[in-house]
Amino acid sequence: xxxxxxxxxxxxxxxxxxxxxxxxxxxxxxxxxxxxxxxxxxxxxxxxxxxxxxxxxxxxxxxxxxxxxxxxxxxxxxxxxxxxxxxxxxxxxxxxxxxxxxxxxxxxxxxxxxxxxxxxxxxxxxxxxxxxxxxxxxxxxxxxxxxxxxxxxxxxxxxxxxxxxxxxxxxxxxxxxxxxxxxxxxxxxxxxxxxxxxxxxxxxxxxxxxxxxxxxxxxxxxxxxxxxxxxxxxxxxxxxxxxxxxxxxxxxxxxxxxxxxxxxxxxxxxxxxxxxxxxxxxxxxxxxxxxxxxxxxxxxxxxxxxxxxxxxxxxxxxxxxxxxxxxxxxxxxxxxxxxxxxxxxxxxxxxxxxxxxxxxxxxxxxxxxxxx
Numbered sequence: 001x002x003x004x005x006x007x008x009x010x011x012x013x014x015x016x017x018x019x020x021x022x023x024x025x026x027x028x029x030x031x032x033x034x035x036x037x038x039x040x041x042x043x044x045x046x047x048x049x050x051x052x053x054x055x056x057x058x059x060x061x062x063x064x065x066x067x068x069x070x071x072x073x074x075x076x077x078x079x080x081x082x083x084x085x086x087x088x089x090x091x092x093x094x095x096x097x098x099x100x101x102x103x104x105x106x107x108x109x110x111x112x113x114x115x116x117x118x119x120x121x122x123x124x125x126x127x128x129x130x131x132x133x134x135x136x137x138x139x140x141x142x143x144x145x146x147x148x149x150x151x152x153x154x155x156x157x158x159x160x161x162x163x164x165x166x167x168x169x170x171x172x173x174x175x176x177x178x179x180x181x182x183x184x185x186x187x188x189x190x191x192x193x194x195x196x197x198x199x200x201x202x203x204x205x206x207x208x209x210x211x212x213x214x215x216x217x218x219x220x221x222x223x224x225x226x227x228x229x230x231x232x233x234x235x236x237x238x239x240x241x242x243x244x245x246x247x248x249x250x251x252x253x254x255x256x257x258x259x260x261x262x263x264x265x266x267x268x269x270x271x272x273x274x275x276x277x278x279x280x281x282x283x284x285x286x287x288x289x290x291x292x293x294x295x296x297x298x299x300x301x302x303x304x305x306x307x308x309x310x311x312x313x314x315x316x317x318x319x320x321x322x323x324x325x326x327x328x329x330x331x332x333x334x335x336x337x338x339x340x341x342x343x344x345x346x347x348x349x350x351x352x353x354x355x356x357x358x359x360x361x362x363x364x365x366x367x368x369x370x371x372x
Contacts, residue, residue, distance in 0.1 A: 095119070205236050217280050
């Protein structure tokens with residue numbers, strides 16, 4: 001099952017000249033990432049057999065399951081944000097960084113803190129898969145399990161950070177807390193910079209459509225800002241994908257009148273990294289201005305996408321497969337036929353996906369992909 005809505009707020013050339021958008025002009029982010037030990041661009045993989053099966057011209061996936069050995073793209077954001085925080089800090093000494101997470105962001109914060117000799121406390125929903133909890137503990141962090149959702153973890157993390165004088169590294173913004181989520185979003189732009197001279201050139205983007213996953217919206221906003229700033233009205237079609245059970249961006253574009261709204265879903269999708277109940281105030285205006293289409297897909301599409309990736313030699317976790325899940329839903333849902341024609345989506349289309357994570361819950365991966 002899938003739901004979708006075209007974006008009535010999309011602009012060919014968004015006006016991002018105000019102070020709230022000044023951070024989008026930051027440079028030197030990829031250059032910073034290159035200084036991190038173990039840095040290497042993640043693979044950009046062509047998937048001709050899947051493209052042929054789906055009836056499109058070309059299909060590419062940026063495979064983030066290799067990033068820094070922690071099986072997810074999140075260290076790009078957490079690493080850059082912690083770098084900026086330390087740059088701006090006046091007092092020496094060990095810092096305790098804290099974060100709320102469904103798994104990958106918290107592991108990235110813990111990994112970065114350990115690498116730099118600092119401490120980390122990570123807040124997770126109490127129904128988080130044990131493997132994701134253990135991955136974070138293995139990075140030397142303290143894990144606090146919180147009864148409730150990701151949003152409850154964000155609130156608890158913010159309270160404890162203020163009480164204990166810790167530094168929160170949250171990928172969602174809230175009142176009085178905007179700078180760090182902006183740094184995190186900027187960190188994710190490296191993912192797209194790495195494709196320059198391969199897919200993306202000055203003459204054009206080299207793709208027709210890009211599927212971007214959205215939890216709180218960090219990587220979706222990073223991709224949107226990259227393509228809008230580089231190509232303006234020549235940018236590819238940008239498609240936001242969420243779980244059907246946690247569709248805050250789709251809800252917002254349908255009913256929010258330009259403002260972000262919380263999901264009405266239960267936030268229980270297997271795409272755990274996308275189980276975030278409300279758009280980040282940092283990500284929302286960028287996505288609102290630049291995204292073309294919003295989709296919410298059921299878990300069955302994610303399972304099918306994981307198995308399809310595996311057949312092509314790509315290890316993709318539940319959230320990592322969301323982009324391919326969105327592509328499958330767009331191509332195989334009868335009610336999207338008119339939409340595909342309107343968008344020019346067909347046999348000549350070139351599509352880019354982001355595999356945001358590998359098998360971060362190995363047992364779940366084996367069950368879904370291999371039936372073990």
